[in-house]
Amino acid sequence: MIYCCGASMIGMVGSLKQKSVKVHQVPLLFCPVCHNVEVHPAAKEQFDLVLEYALEDRVKETSLYEQVDPELMATWKESCFSFQEDDVEAVLREQIDLSLDLLLISKPDQSWANELKNRLRVLSKRLIQLERQKESSL
Structure with missing residues (x-):
C-alpha cells in the first residue's frame, strides 16, 4: 500500500x-x-x-x-x-472510514494524529461539496 x-x-x-x-x-x-x-x-x-x-x-x-x-x-x-472508477462518493466515504480507523491507533503519535485530522477535514469538505452538487442537480 x-x-x-x-x-x-x-x-x-x-x-x-x-x-x-x-x-x-x-x-x-x-x-x-x-x-x-x-x-x-x-x-x-x-x-x-x-x-x-x-x-x-x-x-x-x-x-x-x-x-x-x-x-x-x-x-x-x-x-x-x-x-476510483465511477463512484467518487464511495471512495471518499471509504477514505474517511479508513482515516477514522487509523486515528484510533494514532493517538500515541500526535503528529500522525494531526495529519489524519487534517485529512479528515479535507475529505469531509469534499464529500459535503459532492453531496451539494448532487442535490442541486436534482
Whole structure:
C-alpha cells in the first residue's frame, strides 16, 4: 500500500503529462488531500519506456496501453485501499472510514494524529461539496 498525508492514496487510471508528452491510460496513485500524483510502481518502468520512445519520436500524445489489461488492473488495485472508477462518493466515504480507523491507533503519535485530522477535514469538505452538487442537480 502507498501512503501520503497520513493514510492511503487512491488508485486510478488516467492521463499524465511529463516532459511535453501526454501519456494516456496510466495507472496512477492520487492523494485526495494534497493532490500528489504518482505513476503506480508496478507500471513505472513501462511508463518511463513509453515516455522515452515518445520523446525520441517527438510524439506529443501516446498511450501506455491500448487497452487496460484486467490482470494488471487487479495488481494495481491490490496496493491501494481505494480504486476510483465511477463512484467518487464511495471512495471518499471509504477514505474517511479508513482515516477514522487509523486515528484510533494514532493517538500515541500526535503528529500522525494531526495529519489524519487534517485529512479528515479535507475529505469531509469534499464529500459535503459532492453531496451539494448532487442535490442541486436534482
